[in-house]
Amino acid sequence: MDNFHNLCINRRSIRRYTDQPISPDDVKTILEAGLMAPTSKSSRAWQFIVVEEPEMLARLCDVKPLGANSLKTTPLAIVVGVDTTRTEPWIEDGSVAASFMQLQAADLGLGSCWVQVHGRSTADGTPSEEYLRELLGIPETISIVCILTIGHKNEERKPMDTDKLLWENVHVGKW
Ligand SMILES: Cc1cc2nc3c(=O)[nH]c(=O)nc-3n(C[C@H](O)[C@H](O)[C@H](O)COP(=O)(O)O)c2cc1C
Numbered sequence: 001m002d003n004f005h006n007l008c009i010n011r012r013s014i015r016r017y018t019d020q021p022i023s024p025d026d027v028k029t030i031l032e033a034g035l036m037a038p039t040s041k042s043s044r045a046w047q048f049i050v051v052e053e054p055e056m057l058a059r060l061c062d063v064k065p066l067g068a069n070s071l072k073t074t075p076l077a078i079v080v081g082v083d084t085t086r087t088e089p090w091i092e093d094g095s096v097a098a099s100f101m102q103l104q105a106a107d108l109g110l111g112s113c114w115v116q117v118h119g120r121s122t123a124d125g126t127p128s129e130e131y132l133r134e135l136l137g138i139p140e141t142i143s144i145v146c147i148l149t150i151g152h153k154n155e156e157r158k159p160m161d162t163d164k165l166l167w168e169n170v171h172v173g174k175w
Helices: 004-010 024-035 054-063 090-107 128-136
Strands: 046-051 076-083 111-116 142-151
Touching: 004 090, 024 046, 024 076, 024 090, 046 054, 046 090, 054 128, 076 090, 090 111, 090 142, 128 142
Parallel strands: none
Antiparallel strands: 046 076, 076 142, 111 142
């Protein structure tokens, strides 16, 4: 990594990937980033399910009707779950780990996209989490935050324009 700020400027959600698989070393590095993420009371209660098998990736596409396009071409999906019996702020713990993995993927020159699962439903109204639970054999104690899609980029996205950041959302001292 040359500079973390540049990484933030250049990271964009990528929803189209090439056929090139991700090297096992890169998959390991990305998972290590997730496993090093901070958690409330150091619970480290996440569970990451790595899916690379094409038939299973195809079935993940039905997790919800909208916002799942990046699953169509991804060579790698990481389902981010958290054991809710072991941590109360499970959404936060899962989200931080997912963000760490996205930033690590960006640092490796890979694209990634967050596919929201918590609170979403499949086309027939089944909760997306239940669909994944059945498909992947996920225990009842694990709640699902999101699926990350990660792959070699097959689309260009413009970097962030730092002149257009929402500085009006920042309040100094008081609102
Ligand atoms: C909590 C959260 C949920 C998201 N859900 C989805 C999703 O379901 N599908 C999708 O394609 N992108 C999803 N995204 C990606 C956002 O659409 C994306 O970050 C946003 O449009 C800004 O674009 P950028 O990441 O390229 O800066 C999600 C991002 C976050 C943080």
